[in-house]
Amino acid sequence: MAGEVSVRLPDGSTRALPGGATAAELARAIGPRLAKAAVAAEVDGVEVDLAAELPDGSTVSVVTANSEEGRAVLRHSTAHVLAQAVLRLWPGAHYAIGPVIEDGFYYDFELPGGAHFNDDDLARIEATMRDIIAEDQPFIRHEHAIEEGLDLFADQPFKREIIEAVRAGAAEVDAAAPAGPGAPPVVSTYWNSPGFTDLCRGPHVPSTGRLGHFALMRVAGAYWRGDEKRQQLQRIYGTAWESDKALADHLHRLEEAERRDHRKLGAELDLFSFPEEIGSGLPVFHPKGGTVRRIMEEYSRQRHVAAGYEFVNSPHITKAELFETSGHLDWFAEGMYPPMELDGGQQYYLKPMNCPFHILIYKSRQRSYRELPLRMFEFGTVYRYEKSGVVHGLTRVRGMTQDDAHLFCTREQMADELHATLTFVLDLLGDFGLDEFYLELSTRPEGKAVGSDEDWAVATETLRSTAARMGLELVMDEGGGAFYGPKISVQVKDAIGRTHQMSTIQLDFQEPQRFAMEYVGADNARHVPIMIHRALFGSVERFFAILLEHYAGNLPTWMSPEQVRVLPVSEDHQAYAESVATLLSGHGIRVAVDSADDSVGARIRRSKLTKVPYILVVGDDDVTARTVGVNRRGSNRPERDEPLDRFVAAVLEEVEAHGSPESTGPSGPAGPPPGTGRA
RNA sequence: GCCGGUGUGGCGCAGUUGGUAGCGCAGACGACUUGUAAUCGUCAGGUCGUGGGUUCGAUUCCCACCGCCGGCUCCA
Numbered sequence: 001m002a003g004e005v006s007v008r009l010p011d012g013s014t015r016a017l018p019g020g021a022t023a024a025e026l027a028r029a030i031g032p033r034l035a036k037a038a039v040a041a042e043v044d045g046v047e048v049d050l051a052a053e054l055p056d057g058s059t060v061s062v063v064t065a066n067s068e069e070g071r072a073v074l075r076h077s078t079a080h081v082l083a084q085a086v087l088r089l090w091p092g093a094h095y096a097i098g099p100v101i102e103d104g105f106y107y108d109f110e111l112p113g114g115a116h117f118n119d120d121d122l123a124r125i126e127a128t129m130r131d132i133i134a135e136d137q138p139f140i141r142h143e144h145a146i147e148e149g150l151d152l153f154a155d156q157p158f159k160r161e162i163i164e165a166v167r168a169g170a171a172e173v174d175a176a177a178p179a180g181p182g183a184p185p186v187v188s189t190y191w192n193s194p195g196f197t198d199l200c201r202g203p204h205v206p207s208t209g210r211l212g213h214f215a216l217m218r219v220a221g222a223y224w225r226g227d228e229k230r231q232q233l234q235r236i237y238g239t240a241w242e243s244d245k246a247l248a249d250h251l252h253r254l255e256e257a258e259r260r261d262h263r264k265l266g267a268e269l270d271l272f273s274f275p276e277e278i279g280s281g282l283p284v285f286h287p288k289g290g291t292v293r294r295i296m297e298e299y300s301r302q303r304h305v306a307a308g309y310e311f312v313n314s315p316h317i318t319k320a321e322l323f324e325t326s327g328h329l330d331w332f333a334e335g336m337y338p339p340m341e342l343d344g345g346q347q348y349y350l351k352p353m354n355c356p357f358h359i360l361i362y363k364s365r366q367r368s369y370r371e372l373p374l375r376m377f378e379f380g381t382v383y384r385y386e387k388s389g390v391v392h393g394l395t396r397v398r399g400m401t402q403d404d405a406h407l408f409c410t411r412e413q414m415a416d417e418l419h420a421t422l423t424f425v426l427d428l429l430g431d432f433g434l435d436e437f438y439l440e441l442s443t444r445p446e447g448k449a450v451g452s453d454e455d456w457a458v459a460t461e462t463l464r465s466t467a468a469r470m471g472l473e474l475v476m477d478e479g480g481g482a483f484y485g486p487k488i489s490v491q492v493k494d495a496i497g498r499t500h501q502m503s504t505i506q507l508d509f510q511e512p513q514r515f516a517m518e519y520v521g522a523d524n525a526r527h528v529p530i531m532i533h534r535a536l537f538g539s540v541e542r543f544f545a546i547l548l549e550h551y552a553g554n555l556p557t558w559m560s561p562e563q564v565r566v567l568p569v570s571e572d573h574q575a576y577a578e579s580v581a582t583l584l585s586g587h588g589i590r591v592a593v594d595s596a597d598d599s600v601g602a603r604i605r606r607s608k609l610t611k612v613p614y615i616l617v618v619g620d621d622d623v624t625a626r627t628v629g630v631n632r633r634g635s636n637r638p639e640r641d642e643p644l645d646r647f648v649a650a651v652l653e654e655v656e657a658h659g660s661p662e663s664t665g666p667s668g669p670a671g672p673p674p675g676t677g678r679a
Numbered sequence: 680g681c682c683g684g685u686g687u688g689g690c691g692c693a694g695u696u697g698g699u700a701g702c703g704c705a706g707a708c709g710a711c712u713u714g715u716a717a718u719c720g721u722c723a724g725g726u727c728g729u730g731g732g733u734u735c736g737a738u739u740c741c742c743a744c745c746g747c748c749g750g751c752u753c754c755a
Contacts, residue, residue, distance in 0.1 A: 106750095116682065116683070117682090117683075118683065118684080119683075119684065217749090218683080218684085218749055218750070219682080219683050219684085219749090219750085220682065220683065220749065220750030220751065221681060221682025221683070221750070221751055222681095222682080222750070222751045222752090223681080223751055223752060226751075226752075227752085228680085228681080228751080228752045228753080229752095232681060232682060232751075232752095233682090233751095234682075234683090235682085235750070235751075237749090237750075263747095263748095267690075268690085274746090274747085276728080276745075276746050276747090279746095280745085280746065280747090326755090327755090328755060331755070332754090332755055334753085335753080335754070335755075336755095352755070353755060355755090384754080384755085386753085386754075387680055387681095387752080387753065387754095388680065389680065389681070389682095389750090389751080389752085389753095390680095390752085390753065390754075391747095392748095396754080482755055483755070484755080506755090533755090567714095567715085569712090569713065569714050569715095570712045570713055570714090571712065571713095572712085597709095597710095597711080597712085597713095597718095598713090598717085598718080599711095599712095599713055599715095599717080599718060600713060600714055600715055601713090601714090601715060601716060601717070601718090602716080602717050602718080603715090603716095604714095604715050604716055605715090605716035605717055606716085606717085607716090608716060609716085615715085617714060617715060618714090619713095619714050620714085621714085622714095629714070629715075631715070636715090636716075637715095638714085638715055640714085640715095
C-alpha cells in the first residue's frame with residue numbers, strides 16, 4: 001500500500017509506518033523483544049489482533065504476554081485450543097462458550113450421546129492441545145453477516161443461539177464484533193485449521209505456537225447460560241500463563257491457599273469437626289476452637305455494649321405465621337428446614353433469621369421517639385437448609401450463629417445511624433486484624449423484591465451517600481440486595497489477597513410496615529420506624545474460618561487458645577515450670593505445662609506444630625535466675641535467660657495490643673515471618 | 680438439587696487376574712532424665728462410609744444411599 005501512516009504510542013511519541021502496516025509490524029519496528037512478547041494490540045482503546053492494520057492517527061499500544069490484558073489473550077486463545085482438542089477427540093461435540101476468568105479460562109461442551117468428561121479425559125485433551133500448539137496453527141479472523149454465521153455453525157446449536165442473540169441486539173460479550181453505531185450486526189470468527197473455526201470477538205495470539213504454559217485443572221458441570229432450568233453442559237477449567245515460571249508460581253499459590261484451608265487447620269489444631277453422625281454442615285467446636293469463639297464473642301459483646309447496643313435473646317423455633325408475616329416463607333421456603341406439626345396442626349419452623357423476633361421485642365410495648373435509636377443485639381443461632389452440594393467447611397453451613405443486630409430509628413436518624421454503624425463495623429474488623437476493605441452497594445433485585453420504587457430509591461441513595469462519606473472504594477452490585485431492602489457489604493482483603501464478603505448493613509422500610517411497627521413521635525402521632533439489619537462477622541463460624549485462613553492458623557496472641565506452653569527440661573524443673581504457669585495464669589494468660597517423657601526437642605516440635613505463640617523452656621539456669629528460655633512462634637532462634645517478669649509484662653502488652661509474636665514481642669526484634677525458616 | 684471425583688484404625692497413606700488388611704504419626708505401657716523441630720522398645724486399635732446384589736468367597740465387581748472434595752445453581 002502506498003503512503004505512510006502515523007500512530008501515537010503510549011509514551012506520547014509518534015511513529016511513522018508504511019501504509020497498511022500491522023500492529024505486529026509496529027512491535028517489530030519498536031524492538032525485537034517487544035515483537036517477541038507481543039500477543040495483541042490496543043488501537044484507540046479497542047483490543048485487536050497483531051495482524052490488524054493500523055489506521056492513520058490512531059493511538060496504539062502493544063499488549064504483551066506478561067500484562068493482565070496479555071494473559072487474558074493467552075487464556076482466551078488457549079480456551080480455543082481446548083475446544084479444538086475436544087472436537088478432535090469427540091467428533092460431533094457441541095461447543096458453547098469459553099471465556100477468560102480470574103487466573104484462567106473454561107470452555108463448556110455438550111458431548112455426543114450425553115457423554116461426560118472424567119478426570120482421565122483431561123490428560124488426553126491436554127496431550128491433544130499440545131499437539132495443536134506444536135502444529136503452530138494460525139488464528140485467522142473473519143467477519144460474517146448474521147445469516148452467513150448461522151450457516152457456518154449450522155450444526156452447532158449453542159453458537160447459533162449466540163448469533164441469534166447478536167442479531168436480536170443483545171450484547172454478546174464473547175462473539176459480537178465491534179460494529180459501529182447503525183452498522184448491520186456482524187459476527188467474527190477465528191479459523192485455525194480446516195475443521196476448526198470458533199465464533200469469537202478476539203483478539204487472539206497470531207498462532208497456537210505462542211501458547212503452551214497452561215494446565216487443565218478440573219471438570220465440572222455447568223448450566224447453559226447459568227440457568228438451572230436449562231441443560232447442564234460439561235465444563236473444563238484451565239489456567240494459562242506467559243511462562244512456565246508464571247504457571248508454576250500460580251500452582252504454588254494454590255498450594256499455599258490449600259495449606260491455609262480452615263478445614264485442614266481446624267482438624268490439625270483440634271479446633272472443630274463435622275461429625276457425620278450429626279449431619280452435613282453442622283459443625284461442633286472442640287475445647288480449643290470453643291476458646292477462640294469465646295474470645296471473639298466476648299470481645300464483640302464488650303464493644304457492642306460500649307457502642308450502645310442492648311442484648312436480647314430469642315428461641316430457635318417459631319410458628320409459621322411469623323415468617324409468613326415477614327415474607328421469608330414467600331421467598332425462601334426452600335432454604336428453610338421443613339416445618340414440624342405440633343399442637344394439632346400448628347406448624348413450627350426452625351428459625352432461619354433473627355429479625356422477626358427482634359421486631360416482636362420492639363412491639364412488646366408502645367415505643368416513644370425518645371427511645372430511638374434502639375439497638376438490639378443477639379448472637380442468634382439460625383438454621384438454613386442449604387442444598388446438599390453447597391455446604392462448605394465453616395463458610396457455608398446449615399446451622400450457624402450470627403452476630404445479628406437490628407437498629408430501629410426514625411427517618412431523620414437513619415443517615416447518622418448508618419454512618420455510625422459502618423464506622424463501628426470497620427473499627428471492630430480492624431481489631432481482629434482485618435484492615436483492607438472496600439464497600440459494595442447491592443441494589444433492588446428485579447422481580448424478587450417488595451416495597452415501593454420510592455422507598456427503594458430513598459434507601460439506596462441513603463446507603464450510597466453513607467458509603468461515600470466513609471471515603472472507601474465503592475463497587476456497585478446491581479440487583480444484589482435482599483427482597484426487603486438494599487445493602488452495603490464490607491468486602492475484606494485477606495493476607496493472601498483474596499476478598500471475602502464480610503459485614504452487611506441492610507436498610508429496610510418493608511418489615512416495619514409488614515409487622516405494623518410504630519412509635520409515638522414528638523408530634524404525638526404514630527410513625528413507622530426504619531429498620532437497619534446488620535451482621536458484622538456475618539456468622540461467627542464463617543468469620544472464624546476467614547480469620548484462621550488469614551492468619552494461616554497463627555492466631556494473634558490474644559485469640560490463641562493456648563498462649564504459652566512451658567517445658568521443664570527434666571523432672572528437677574517440674575516445680576519451677578508449674579510456678580511459672582501459675583504466675584502466668586494468675587495474669588489471665590492461657591498456659592499449659594508439657595512434662596511428657598519426651599526429649600526437649602520432641603516436645604518443642606510437637607508444641608510448634610500446635611502454633612502456640614510462646615514455648616518456654618526452663619532448666620537449671622532458669623530456676624536459679626528466675627528466667628525462661630523463650631521460643632517465639634515464627635522464629636527458630638530461642639531467646640535464653642529472659643527474666644520471667646519481663647516476659648509476663650511483654651505478653652500482657654501484646655495481648656492488650658492484639659499483637660502476634662511474629663510482629664511484636666516481649667524481647668528483641670521479631671523473628672522471621674511465619675511460614676519461613678522451616679524445611 | 681445437578682456434573683465430576685472420592686471414602687481403608689484419631690491423622691496421613693499402601694493394598695489388582697476377588698481368597699476376611701499393612702506402614703508412619705498420634706495413643707497406652709515400660710525404659711531413658713534429657714537445654715531447643717521426632718530417644719528406644721512393647722502393646723493396643725479397622726464389621727475397609729452404610730445398605731443391598733453377584734459369587735463358594737467382596738476392601739476389590741454391580742446398584743442405591745450417606746459423607747467429603749472441585750464446580751454449576753442458590754445464598755434472606
